[in-house]
Amino acid sequence: MNAHRRTVGFNFLSEPELPAPRVSEAQAERILVEQYGIEARAASLGSQQDKNFLVTAGDGTVVGVLKVANSAFNATELTAQDLAADVIAAAEPGLRVSVPLPNLSGEKLTAVQGLLDGTAYVRLLRHLSGGTLLESGYLAPAAVAGLGEVAGRVSRALAGFTHPGLDRVLQWDLRYGADVVAALLSHVPDAALRDSIDAAAREAWSRISALADRLPRQAVHLDLTDANVVVSRDGASVVADGVIDFGDLTDTWAVSELAITASSVLGHPGSGPISVLPAIRAFNGIRPLSRDEAAAVWPMLVLRTAVLIVSGAQQATLDPDNAYITEQADEERRMFDQATSVPIDVMTAVILADLGFDVASAPVRGALLAPGAAPxxxxxxxxxxxxxxxxxxxxxxxxxxxxxxxxxxxxxxxxxxxxxxxxxxxxxxxxxxxxxxxxxxxxxxxxxxxxxxxxxxxxxxxxxxxxxxxxxxxxxxxxxxxxxxxxxxxxxxxxxxxxxxxxxxxxxxxxxxxxxxxxxxxxxxxxxxxxxxxxxxxxxGLPVAAPAAEPDLLARRDASFAAVQEHYYRRPPQIERGWRNYLLSTAGRCYLDMVNNVTVLGHAHPRVADTAERQLRKLNTNSRFNYEVVVEFSERLAATLPDPLDTVFLVNSGSEASDLALRLAMAATGRGDVVAVREAYHGWTYGTDAVSTSIADNPNALATRPEWVHTVESPNSFRGKYRGPDAVRYAEDAVRQIEELIASGRPPAAFICESVYGNAGGMALPDGYLQQVYAAVRAGGGLAISDEVQVGYGRLGEWFWGFQQQDAVPDIVSVAKSTGNGYPLGAVITSRAVAERFRSQGYFFSSTGGSPLSCAIGITVLDVLREEGLQGNASRVGGYLKRRLVELQDRHPLIGTVHGIGLYLGVEMVRDRQTLEPATAETAAICDRMLELGVVIQPTGDHQNILKTKPPLCIDTDGADFYVDTLDRVLSEGW
CATH class of the missing domain: 2.70.70.10 (Glucose Permease (Domain IIA))
Incomplete structure (x- = not known):
């Protein structure tokens, strides 16, 4: 490159010192009055080479940004920048562009005399609300993709733009990156860092120069970084949709736009080389890259980070009082360290493969084994x-x-x-x-x-x-x-x-x-x-291993599996193995499982597997045949419950169990009305869906209840109608409603409620709630149903059944999930008197609910729970986990509270602890970020703002610490 040629605009290599203009806030405010007729506050903003001020009117409205250009830049260059902004605004109407506002004379570029040595060029740029991603901490893949999309749209818009003011030699133009590093390297005080920068820049340039002649050129913004791409915000969601600061506009390699954009991602906590891929994909989707351009991205990115460090070091010596420069130093060092953490050729191949280019290596030939070697x-x-x-x-x-x-x-x-x-x-x-x-x-x-x-x-x-x-x-x-x-x-x-x-x-x-x-x-x-x-x-002597086929499993799922059966996460890992409280993906990643309350013993428990294998080799039929295991399991299950709950029905699932519980109550009482608690979920059958009122599972839940379902207020002591000590009033209101039903001639057959409020994240009911409501429904001749599908089987630690925490005894208990440790097995336990009344409904059996296999597994689960002390473990680890989560609450205001007992917990996220505004979008983003860091966690609750924390009961304190430490990192770094 002829770096020292004569140019229309600025040539950094001929004039390599660019201290920012020294302009005070008072001077800026005078310019606003004299040139724009605006009386406003001018607050200095960070900048490396120009001088920028945020202009705010007396009422707090942001008017714009006053930009005083470095005296090294001439009017032709600045005019080109203004015209480029207009071109982008016209070509991409969906992008907000910071265009100059006219002065009192109607001009966009204002020449001010006497401000600096000679003429100072000033512009008042339109302010774009929303801010940038510079201070955002961790950047989620969607945010990174947004940066790449903006860069692609700008590159597409500027493809045909030409102007004499683009003829410049800038220190940020990667065509001159190697020259800039060589010229400024001595300013870096750390000798070891100097050597690393020099080696990285040389290697990067060797890759770039080999491609240079095949890289197309055009007008390039050259600074579409996290600091110059503006976003619109909606809660935790951000959409990149604005462009500011055209000061580095020049004519250079088109792919430089992408490399510089992608490099800025590496300055954020939690990022690594792979983090840039969403930006590259998004850019390529709008402005397709040739193979040569794709191969140039990473070496250009490495060179960019080297240029940033040497430029920052030089500028610190020229302008030692410029806080903006020193504040950027740590971020720029992180960018360089990440960019050089992987060999250039490796990341180049990663990028090429990700974009669909062939990167297969040449096959090897020869014989490592002598002729006649063993097979x-x-x-x-x-x-x-x-x-x-x-x-x-x-x-x-x-x-x-x-x-x-x-x-x-x-x-x-x-x-x-x-x-x-x-x-x-x-x-x-x-x-x-x-x-x-x-x-x-x-x-x-x-x-x-x-x-x-x-x-x-x-x-x-x-x-x-x-x-x-x-x-x-x-x-x-x-x-x-x-x-x-x-x-x-x-x-x-x-x-x-x-x-x-x-x-x-x-x-x-x-x-x-x-x-x-x-x-x-x-x-x-x-x-x-x-x-x-x-x-x-x-x-x-073996053939080359065929590359593993990577079919789109989600596409296959959608083609054959009803889409209403949703899956966790937008881009879920493929999970094909589990062990204890871990899930393992086909990519070899081990995840801590914090949501699988179905596998109460842990995944792939060998005793359950052995039991299933042995039983399947002997007999598996239905409970109308006479075999011992169904009797033994029924006896064992009934023995865990207080009197008079001594009679067992076996079914396949929690939905069937709670549905049967409702039918038992209706048959026993001869009535059809049921009282249910709002914001609760009980199942998917007709009956259980009718009494489910969670709008998270069904947005129309309350509006579509059949007339036989009567709901009482959700006993939510954190965000409900009554809070704290007043929460005892929920029982009073529920009792009043039940008494009114009885008085109106519609006494309920049953009251159904989870004994610990699962949809609220494992919230305990107010003290005495079940005792009072059970008494009221029984006074009218109805029955009390405790839905223990999620909370039963020792999950609370101190109590085997949830209703025991309330010191209450229901008439009917429904249970599933834990009963089979993932095998489909549920049960309803009631008194002999209630069970006998069900004969009025005809004959009942469940094909596999009471099969030899399900009963054998059910017995094994009870055995393992006792022998491995998992209920005690739930108490110890659950108590430890909750204490650590509460400590986390003290440091992170997003955590509104921590619900629950034992290993039935919920971490509720709020945007404001006074208003309790649910942090729904934040919770979803946190779950995605936790997955990246090795934790499977999901939102729950009507507002989907609670981290459902219900791991297998075998989890230990190491797992609890990992969960809390990872959540702490996410809440600290961002999501």
């Missing part, structure tokens, strides 16, 4: 491998054990898969995506075997147990073998090393000169690293 077989060490059942994936030596077991059955050689996530590497309780994808293969041999050079070349590294052979096209490294060869030239077929019997040897291959890949990499970076490695399988 080679492939081990399945993926997430779905049966060898990892019963939690074996957690064992440090599990892969060796699996390999040795395979060799015991079939002598020879076994190898692991290349590029397939290996479950044994999936660590628990980590906020970082784990390194699980192997970049090579591991080989085990049943006996000692020789490994030969697959091609001629040079041994460039040799130690006792590791050797690297470099050939013309590829190099190979063997780790864990007994090295035979020495440094120097070697011919194909010559022995490199020998394997010891049953000892692992890692085989990795890469193109000659490529960076050495870690043994395992994250699923997100895997496309990049695998593009820079080779599949060693052909060297072992």
């Amino acid at each position: 080679v077989a492939t081990l399945d060490l993926g997430v779905l491998s049966d060898a990892y059942d019963d939690g074996r994936w957690q064992s440090a030596d599990v892969d060796d054990e699996i390999a040795c077991a395979a060799l015991q059955n079939r002598p020879g050689i076994v190898i692991s898969e290349y590029g397939v996530p290996r479950l044994s590497q999936a660590g628990k309780l980590s906020q970082d995506s784990p390194d699980v994808v192997p970049t090579g293969v591991t080989l085990w041999s049943s006996s000692e075997a020789g490994l030969q050079a697959p091609w001629g070349g040079e041994v460039v590294h040799a130690s006792a147990d590791e050797i690297t052979l470099r050939g013309v096209d590829h190099e190979i490294t063997l780790t864990g073998a007994q090295v035979s060869a020495a440094l120097g030239a070697i011919h194909a077929g010559q022995e490199l090393a020998r394997t010891a019997a049953r000892q692992p040897v890692r085989v990795s291959v890469r193109p000659t000169g490529a960076p050495v890949a870690p043994p395992y990499v994250s699923a997100e970076l895997a496309p990049g690293w695998l593009a820079l490695t080779g599949d060693p399988r052909p060297l072992l």
Whole structure:
């Protein structure tokens, strides 16, 4: 690049010092009066090279931003910027653009004499409300995509714009980035950082210069960062829709727009190299990138971060009192560290693959095994491998054990898969995506075997147990073998090393000169690293592993599965394995499960699995046959309840259980009216849906209740009609309504209520509530139904059943979820007298509810609950967890309160602790962010603003700490 040529506009490399204009707020206010006829307050804003002021009228209305241009910039350049703003505003009417407002003479560019040395150019720019993303903390993928979308729209709009004022040499123009770093590097005081910047800039420029001639140029804003893209806000949601500050407008590579936009993402907490992908996708969707442009993005991004640091260091020496510069230093250093944390070629391959470009590496050829070697077989060490059942994936030596077991059955050689996530590497309780994808293969041999050079070349590294052979096209490294060869030239077929019997040897291959890949990499970076490695399988006589098909599982689901059956999360991981309080995805990520109250014992409990297998090998039929297990389970279940609850009905689900409970009450009383509590959910059958009033599950719930359902006020002591000590009045009101029903000649058959208020996030009912309401309904001849579907089975810790917390005894109990630990099993328990009255409805049975299989599982669940002390664990860990959450509430005002008892908790989010405005959007965003950090949590409640915290009862304090620490991080960094 001819960086020192004569230009129409500014040339930084000829005039590399640009201290910001020294203009006071008083001077700015005089300019407003004299040039614009505006009397307003001018407050200084941060800027590196110009001087900006926020202009506010006396009534607090923001008028605009007064911008005093650096004296180095001339009128031609500034006019080009104003015209470009007009072009974008016309081409993209959906974008808000900060265009200049006219002065008293009708001009957009105002020349002011005597303010600086010579003429000062001033503009009053339209203010765009909403602010920017600069101070937003963590940027969610949607916000990052919004930045990329704005950059794409601006790039599209400016594609045909030309003007003499674009002829400039700016320090931010990446065509001159290497020159800028070289010129300013000495200003960086830290010698180690200087060396890192110099090396990174040189490497980045080597990649860019190789592509330069194939990169199209056009007018570019060049500063569409988090500081210059304005957003509209709706609660926690932001939409990028505005553009400000055209001061860096120039003619340069079009893809620079994207690289500079994406670089700003890396300054935010919680971001990493992969975080920029939504911006790149969004930009590409609007202004498609060529392969060369896509390949240039990451090296340009690296160079941009280097330029920022050296420029900031220089500016700090020129303008040491400029707080804006020093405030940006930490963010810019973070950007550089993140940009250089992954090799340029790796991230380039990640970007290319993400955009659909082919990045497959060239196949390797040769033979690592001598002719006549033992046969080679492939081990399945993926997430779905049966060898990892019963939690074996957690064992440090599990892969060796699996390999040795395979060799015991079939002598020879076994190898692991290349590029397939290996479950044994999936660590628990980590906020970082784990390194699980192997970049090579591991080989085990049943006996000692020789490994030969697959091609001629040079041994460039040799130690006792590791050797690297470099050939013309590829190099190979063997780790864990007994090295035979020495440094120097070697011919194909010559022995490199020998394997010891049953000892692992890692085989990795890469193109000659490529960076050495870690043994395992994250699923997100895997496309990049695998593009820079080779599949060693052909060297072992096996075909190249076919790339794993990645069908759109959600699309398939939508095509065959009714869409009303919703799924968690907009972009959910594919979960195919669970263990205790963990869920594991096909990408090898281990998530802490904080919502699965169905699997009360924990996922994949081996005793439940063994029980199911044994019973299925013997008998599975329906309860009309005579077999012992249905009797034993019924006896065991009834024994957990107080008198007179001694008679059991078995069904398939909680909906069926509560539906049957309603039918029992109607049959026993001969009545059809039911009293239910508002904001509650009981199920999906006709009967349970009729008494469900949660608007979160059905927005029309209250308006569509059948006439036989009568609702009483939700006993919500936090945000309801009565709060705190006044919450006892909920019972009084409910009793009054029941008495009025009785007096009107419509005495209810039943009152149905969750014994702990589940839809409110596990909120305990006001003291004495159930006692008083049960007494009122019984006084009228009705029955009390306790819905224990979610809360029963020891989840409260101190009490096995929720109604025990209220010191009340219902007439009918419905239960499910926990009863089968995920197997479909529910029950209704009542008195013998009530059960007998049901004969008036005819015969009843449930095909699988009382089957031998369901009953055997039900017995096992009760056994494990007792033997593993899970009810006590719920009390201990639940109490610990709630204390930690309450401590978190003291630091984060978004937490309005923490509901619940034991492991039946809810964290309610509010925007204001006085008004209790629900933080609905924030809660949804927090759940998405928690998923990124390894926690499965979901919103609940009518306002969907409560974190439903109901994990399996086997969770320990480490899991509780991880949940709270992750939530603390999210609430601190943003979501």
